Amino acid sequence: MEGAARRAGPSRTRLFGAGDDGMPPWVPRLLRQISAYVVGAWVALNIARSLRGFLVLLLISLFLAVALEPAVAYLHNRGMRRGLATGFIFFVFGATVALFIALMVPLIVDQTQRLVANIPGYADQATEFLNRNFGLDLSPDRISGALTSLDSSLQDFAGDVAGSVFGVGTRLLNTIFSLLTILLFTFYLTADAPRLRRAVLSVLPEARQREVIRVFEIAIDKTGAYFYSRALLAAVATFVTWVVLRLIQVPFALALGVWVGVLSQFVPVFGTYLGGILPALIALLESPTKAIWVVAFIVLYQQLENYVISPRITARTMSLHPAIAFGSAIVGATLLGAPGALMALPVAATIQAFVATYLHRHELVEHEFLAGPPPVAKPPGLKNRAARPEEG
Numbered sequence: 001m002e003g004a005a006r007r008a009g010p011s012r013t014r015l016f017g018a019g020d021d022g023m024p025p026w027v028p029r030l031l032r033q034i035s036a037y038v039v040g041a042w043v044a045l046n047i048a049r050s051l052r053g054f055l056v057l058l059l060i061s062l063f064l065a066v067a068l069e070p071a072v073a074y075l076h077n078r079g080m081r082r083g084l085a086t087g088f089i090f091f092v093f094g095a096t097v098a099l100f101i102a103l104m105v106p107l108i109v110d111q112t113q114r115l116v117a118n119i120p121g122y123a124d125q126a127t128e129f130l131n132r133n134f135g136l137d138l139s140p141d142r143i144s145g146a147l148t149s150l151d152s153s154l155q156d157f158a159g160d161v162a163g164s165v166f167g168v169g170t171r172l173l174n175t176i177f178s179l180l181t182i183l184l185f186t187f188y189l190t191a192d193a194p195r196l197r198r199a200v201l202s203v204l205p206e207a208r209q210r211e212v213i214r215v216f217e218i219a220i221d222k223t224g225a226y227f228y229s230r231a232l233l234a235a236v237a238t239f240v241t242w243v244v245l246r247l248i249q250v251p252f253a254l255a256l257g258v259w260v261g262v263l264s265q266f267v268p269v270f271g272t273y274l275g276g277i278l279p280a281l282i283a284l285l286e287s288p289t290k291a292i293w294v295v296a297f298i299v300l301y302q303q304l305e306n307y308v309i310s311p312r313i314t315a316r317t318m319s320l321h322p323a324i325a326f327g328s329a330i331v332g333a334t335l336l337g338a339p340g341a342l343m344a345l346p347v348a349a350t351i352q353a354f355v356a357t358y359l360h361r362h363e364l365v366e367h368e369f370l371a372g373p374p375p376v377a378k379p380p381g382l383k384n385r386a387a388r389p390e391e392g
Contacts, residue, residue, distance in 0.1 A: 056336055057178055061185035063223070063343050068190050070224035086191040090183070100262065103255040107282075110252070219350045226346035230265040236309060237261040237301070241279070244297050248290050250283045260298075264305075266342065272302045324348055 048055065068089055075085035189196065197216065201209045238261030245253035256279040263275030276298035284291035325345055332344025 053178075056339070057181050058185060059336075060339050060343070061182050061189055063346075064182070064186045065189035065193065066220055066223045067227045067346070068186070068224075069193060069220045070228070072190055072193075082194070083191045086187055089190075090187065100258055103252075103258055107252040107255045215354065218353050222349040222353055223346040226349060233305070233310060234261040234265040237264050237305065240301060241297075244301075245279060245294070248283065248293050248297075250279060250286065250290060250294065252282065256282065264302075272298065272305075324352070 068086070071089050072082060072085045075088065076082050080088070201212060204212060238257045240257075241260045242253050242257030245256055250256065259278055260272070260275040264272040267274055276295065280291050280294045280298070283294045325348070328344040328348035329341045332340030332342070332347070334340070336343070
């Protein structure tokens with residue numbers, strides 16, 4: 001028995017590769033690898049945190065480059081160089097932004113002046129309303145005395161505001177620098193897109209290259225379709241809003257129509273209602289009746305767009321369930337703020353298309369739990385054409 005045990009001992013040692021201390025030699029190597037992975041992940045995480053601002057700008061630039069790719073490719077396929085095509089698209093976009101600002105600045109200046117000029121009248125109306133309905137005894141003299149007593153507090157507040165001007169200017173410069181950085185990266189990522197794609201694919205085997213190309217195509221198709229369908233919907237909303245505001249006789253109808261069109265399409269979920277606040281307020285300065293008409297139009301147009309206009313335009317571009325769109329916008333805003341909310345919908349549509357392309361679906365079993373609405377009846381012509389092969 002002892003001899004058998006001695007003979008079994010060395011064989012077991014050779015089988016598991018254990019040394020004199022009983023530890024297999026691959027265990028220290030595995031521990032070193034795990035430690036290296038943990039340290040590498042910790043270093044990468046800290047670098048990502050330090051460069052978070054830059055990485056967000058680069059992600060936005062990549063997103064915009066993907067969105068511009070269909071338009072640039074369209075011009076390039078018709079003989080225009082990619083750099084020149086990219087510059088032309090940038091010029092059109094810049095001209096659109098400049099036109100939007102040119103329309104909005106006079107509106108803001110005029111309405112601000114009107115609001116300041118009408119403040120005494122609004123104060124008199126508010127005083128009369130409070131005295132009549134709440135039994136107060138307010139008068140312009142008492143209000144003036146109250147404002148005088150607050151003079152020192154207002155001066156202190158003005159001093160605080162003046163002290164924060166430098167901080168506001170610094171943030172404005174940072175914003176301008178961020179915008180210029182995004183434009184620069186977007187231009188180069190768009191103009192040199194074929195070269196960058198070849199560089200990425202050259203490090204992958206042929207089978208992987210085809211899969212990555214498929215991912216690129218889905219992302220470009222869905223992101224581009226999102227922006228161009230949104231632009232078309234914005235144009236429709238601008239035109240309809242302009243016509244309705246002209247009929248209601250609200251001032252600055254064109255500028256307000258552009259405002260509603262842009263916000264309603266490029267601000268996810270609540271864009272229409274946010275865009276409708278400004279024309280409703282301006283109409284309220286004219287008369288409460290006009291404001292009511294504007295609010296009614298905004299609500300009705302939202303329903304018309306959701307159920308009639310938008311399904312026809314987005315039927316072949318990007319179709320997302322409202323719950324998925326809402327959840328995607330919340331997740332994007334939580335991660336990246338306003339840019340994340342804007343990018344969330346096309347990213348969700350790209351993921352949905354990718355899953356639909358590669359996910360294998362099986363035939364469902366017959367069960368009452370899976371019962372849905374009855375199928376839509378086909379026109380008689382389709383039934384006859386489908387039945388002809390069986391009749392023959």
